[in-house]
Amino acid sequence: MRVPILKQGPYLIASVQSALTDQDLVQLRDELADRVGKSRARGVIVDVTVLDVMDSFATRTLRTIAHVIRLRGAETVIVGIQPGVAFAMVQLGLSLEGVETALDLEEGIAVLNERLRATSGAVPDGG
Amino acid sequence: MADVARPLSKEAGITEEEFARRKDYLEIGPDDIDRLKRMNEFAQEYAVPVIDEFYRHIMSHDESAAFFRDPRVLERVKRLQVEYFKRLTTGEFDAAYAENRLRIGAVHEAVDLPTKLYLGSYAFYLRTVAAKIREAYRETPERVLDSFLSLLKVVFLDIGLAMDTYLVRRERTIRHQEEALRELFTPVLQVRPGLLIMPIIGPIDSQRARRLTEQLLAGIRQNRARVVVIDITGVPSVDSRVANHLVQTVQACRLMGARAMLTGLTAEVAQTLVNIGVNLANVNTVGDLQGGIEEAERLLGYRVTREDGTPPRG
Known part of the structure; x- marks a missing residue:
């Protein structure tokens, strides 16, 4: 299922709605890489709250997304990894090294706001 | 005690086959059963005096007497022992018997009766019984030793079971402690x-x-x-x-x-x-x-x- 990407102030929010196939993930990656430039976004949040499994492909794709977005001049935060998912991931040796994470959407936005304030001194409105 | 419902024989791993193997290893055969059954007559007669002597011995030593301070406990245990003495000579050693012996062993362990006292008392008990057998078989002294040895086999079967309960109980305690340690509450x-x-x-x-x-x-x-x-x-x-x-x-x-x-x-x-x-x-x-x-x-x-x-x- 395609992941809807919403624009919220200077941020893009990709809110995963159901389990993702590898194809969906690739599509999400390409779409985010594209949209971040078009909408001149400063940050991207990928909300994975609904996912109850995270395999190596998904992990790798999320890492790739974060790296690509950084090259496009924005920050990425992965939010909503559930306790069970986090535990399973570390047991499988999967990590999101170098990728920002936050508890949920609210915390993710707070993280991006902090980042933005630190770099430009500007506090985004409505963010 | 919550674990009374659970047969000790199960916990100690005494299945019917295991019990049979033990009897087999002790070579408890039809001859032994026969001899034991024959002793049953005078066991009925001697049960009470044997146990009385047994407890006189126990009560004459401070260390062992300490376990029978309560006269009611003493009376109850004596009664059970009389039953046991008669039971020994019925020649029937089935699963119920094993369970019963395990339970007795568990009681000993529960009151922390040291094994040295358990074994020491048992030795005294056997000496008393031996004397009674000799008395009963005055006419046929050649039967005394064989009868006593048959009895000894059953006694060893018994001691084996009792020792097992000691071990099972100990292991259970250790396991509980380990579990308690593992489940140490860690607050967040x-x-x-x-x-x-x-x-x-x-x-x-x-x-x-x-x-x-x-x-x-x-x-x-x-x-x-x-x-x-x-x-x-x-x-x-x-x-x-x-x-x-x-x-x-x-x-x-x-x-x-x-x-x-x-x-x-x-x-x-x-x-x-x-x-x-x-x-x-x-x-x-x-x-x-x-x-x-x-x-x-x-x-x-x-x-x-x-x-x-x-x-x-x-």
């Missing part, structure tokens, strides 16, 4: 909004590490924590496995958006970790719990000052 405490501490006391094994991590992750979500301080001052030994668990816990916290810090690595623990080559490069470590909390507060933007405005360290 909120110190300030967004800051959790988890002081771990006691050894960590895979199971406990898993439970601790789950608890901590649930705590992060529930308290919306952004920084957690894991204090391992109370963890007696940290080897590569434990270190690995801790690294995983820290990583899992990070996946949930919380930064985890490890505090309380003692000098020995730090030396060990370096010597065995554990890499904690990706784990944020701070000397002690205080340092960890201060660092966490800094990360969260708290500043602690005294009322007069001076910093807490003065």
